[in-house]
Amino acid sequence: MTALEQYSRLEATGLWREGPDAQRCEVLVSLGNATLIIATPAEVARTHWSLPAIMRLNPGKRPALYAPGEQAEERLEIDDRDMIEAIEKLRAAIERRRPHPGRLRLWIGASLGVAMLAGALFWMPSALIRQTVSVLPPAGQEAIGQQLLHEIGRLTGPVCSPVAGSGALTRLSRRVLPDAAPRLAVLPSATPATLALPGNIIVLNAALLEDHDTPEVVAGFILAETIRRDASDPMLRLLHDAGLMATLRLLTTGQLDRAVLQAHAIALLSRETGPISGADLRPHFDAARLDPRPYGAAVAAPELQGASPSPDNSAGTLISDADWVSLQNICSR
Template sequence: MAGGFGRGGSAGRTALSRYALLESTGVYRDGVSQHPQEVVVRFGEASLILMSFDDMPVAHWALASLRRVRAPGGDRAALSLTPEPDDAWGDAEGDESLLVTDPEMIRAIEEVCADLDRRPSRLPQILRLLAWFAVAAAVGAALVIWGLPYATQRLADLVPPAQERKLGDAVMARQISLMGVGEDPVCATPEGDAALKRLSDRLLAGVRLHVPVTLEVIRSPQVNAFAAPGGRVAILSGLLESASGPDEVAAVLAHELGHVAHRDGLRALLRQAGTQGLLTLFLGDMAGGSLAGLTQMALTASYSREMETQADAFAHQMLGEAGLPAGALAEFFGDLKAMQGRQTEGLARHFGSHPDLDARIEAAEAADRLEGGAWRPALEDSDWIALKEICAG
């Protein structure tokens, strides 16, 4: 510790010279041993010298470093000297301390040690504490922003595709039942099924996913499409009815396939279910209550903004490689903006909950490789009509 001894220059030296021969006994704790030691206390040139009774040096304390602390037993005539002034004598482990009871030695120490009762500033400790809080907050934020998405992706990669598919089948069945679309919810006609397969084949040409994709049309007025874990993708008939053409449907489908490729349904589930959900999926304990519990969690888990952005980017690339305009996704998002004011259910409400819809429109327009040039539509007219009428039967 910094500090001076004496009450100013020559006065301090005069006091030291006056007390040069002064001695008293004291009780010394070295901060290591459990037992205190009785010592002889003397003044040196600028230090307090502690000697054993056989005249062997025990310790030297710089006078500038001495501080008064609380003495034991409430005896106000006693002094306890230690580098840590907030502790009572002998309280703090690892601290050297000295107890002096001789009144004349106490007066001498008080006279030559100007900083005896000065307390160190708490500001450095407060600043260190604030720094630790700032570091902890930064680490926590980093885990949320970067660590958690990375961890859930790595955990999702551990789940066997067969287990993911089993979960996805349960999620799709439960989702359809919650929609209340009747006893025959899945739409199918030979012509419509063929058109849907041609659309899927065009988008997935050259794309390798970890699971095969099962694509189906569900009878529902909602303007929506969704992907369940394990490659299950559903297009609702309301989307087919509202879309301006097959390119918009292809764009929405490409976005959902992005969720499949990134296993976003599984990642969102693992954020909620944690280690227990991972073990259930990994070990294959997918019966009864375990499957029902995970299914319910999967239905309530939501995609993060990062997941949506990544699915958009996947769709941009997929559409470009299929020779389709990414601008169709921008047009669809533009339609959704118009739908928001009419409280449209399904996909419009979903995307309307994301405040960056304008940015997503700009990104899709910027990613359009065709730039207004000619392209072959996602489906021929006859196929598009067959797909739109797949639920008419």
């Protein structure tokens, strides 16, 4: 987005509140490629807000009050004139790029209606879902993933995000998958060990961190979940669960009803995930230069448990001892 270039070095202080019952705290606000970055004064990231999803709750007033989405409970208060102007210009630029009602939309809607009547019982729903996912931008998928994570957190308890643990999660993600590091989120309880959400988000059950002695085991679960994610796109799964009408609404408005996200959150938490074979996992361990034996022992995978580490697996410690201790205590109160 070219409008970002003039604001690439812009920073401002603000007041951030994680939820209605949380205390406001001072944060450092800056603009990323597609996100508003909210960090501690020591520049440790607390959260990222998708720019297309940001809403202003008090237009024309100062301090400006923002939220990361229609259903979100987080709030950010900014009094810096330059930062407010930058955010509003970016929101306006994004809004101009959104599709607006007109002849083309009416024509597309009519065409879709005729096609639905002809093929709704056969190929149309799947084709429409695939088309919707293909045209949904990464920022849109990230916003939906954030909303879905929030709904899952309502069922399991909120995401564990102390400052030290959040930084350690980022370093673990970049070490395991440096070319496409996912955002890792830890929940205090969940039925599956891991979940993949739209927007390159992977959710970890806190028990993975608390019950194992080495981070290599957690790295193995992350690698296994990326294989499942690549085989079954999380956004496709969501829209298949949501159905045709929800897909049409997303295609035309860019939004999903909260009820759709709530239902999918319940489905994800109750869905059983199949194991990934050691043979399929071994190349991923080698690519990440990780010893597969700790994970193999944890999940009783003979192909990994007795494997000899690849000669290339010599990148040293996965993460520091301090980071591992932070992760094991990330959900401690």
